[in-house]
Amino acid sequence: MLSVENLTKQYATRGEPLDVLRGVSFTLESGQNTAILGPSGSGKSTLLSIIGGLEEPTSGTVALDGQNPNKLDELALAAFRNVHVGFVFQEHYLLPQCSVLENVLIPTVAAGKTKREAVERAKSLLERVGLSERIEHRPAELSGGERQRAAIARALVNKPTLLLADEPTGNLDRTNADRIGRLLLDLQKQEGMMLLLVTHSERLAALMSRRLELDEGVLKEMLNDDC
Numbered sequence: 001m002l003s004v005e006n007l008t009k010q011y012a013t014r015g016e017p018l019d020v021l022r023g024v025s026f027t028l029e030s031g032q033n034t035a036i037l038g039p040s041g042s043g044k045s046t047l048l049s050i051i052g053g054l055e056e057p058t059s060g061t062v063a064l065d066g067q068n069p070n071k072l073d074e075l076a077l078a079a080f081r082n083v084h085v086g087f088v089f090q091e092h093y094l095l096p097q098c099s100v101l102e103n104v105l106i107p108t109v110a111a112g113k114t115k116r117e118a119v120e121r122a123k124s125l126l127e128r129v130g131l132s133e134r135i136e137h138r139p140a141e142l143s144g145g146e147r148q149r150a151a152i153a154r155a156l157v158n159k160p161t162l163l164l165a166d167e168p169t170g171n172l173d174r175t176n177a178d179r180i181g182r183l184l185l186d187l188q189k190q191e192g193m194m195l196l197l198v199t200h201s202e203r204l205a206a207l208m209s210r211r212l213e214l215d216e217g218v219l220k221e222m223l224n225d226d227c
């Protein structure tokens, strides 16, 4: 379970400090998926970075599987992130010189998985994202949608309990964006993990079971369209 309590984030600027998050609280139960909607600049990436332990909050707490990532020292935090959290961004960040399979295997090295177990998991994920025919390709030899699917397989290779997705369809056309949205949901259900997705796309957010809106630094529950 993920529990976020009263998070604030203030950035120092030359003039007035910038209050990006002004007290964000919510919980995500195991096996749940949620979208956080908000326009560009509303603090979505900041919130996700804090939850994933990439950035520190100004105040407030995050608890993931009973641990607060922001309380861990650098080494422990890196290890925690590697095992508990998967990240998917708008950019795929695949290494250009490595094959698709090698890219998916990279997080398993630090996690100390045995080679055979890791390769089996990577291949099975690549099959589930529809890339079994592409495992020896380099990222440059893939389409945009395929690169994003490889990045998703890489994010899941260590079986994270929480998948964080930051505008995962931002670089894709509508057909591929829909495909990636549905794929993320299918994988979330199969793996029984939590999925927290932030986006400005109402279309993508509509696929998720719960929608929250980041507005002026606070989160609001969004009403379902169908009620």
Ligand code: ADP
Pocket (backbone or CB within 6 Å): 011, 012, 018, 020, 038, 039, 040, 041, 042, 043, 044, 045, 046, 047
């Ligand atoms: P979103 O992902 O919703 O587009 P961000 O979380 O990236 O929004 O940014 C929220 C606001 O915080 C923006 O106004 C941005 O300019 C500002 N911001 C983000 N990172 C920093 C930083 N490191 N220093 C100062 N301001 C920042």
Ligand code: MG
Pocket (backbone or CB within 6 Å): 044, 045, 046, 166, 167
């Ligand atoms: Mg962003």
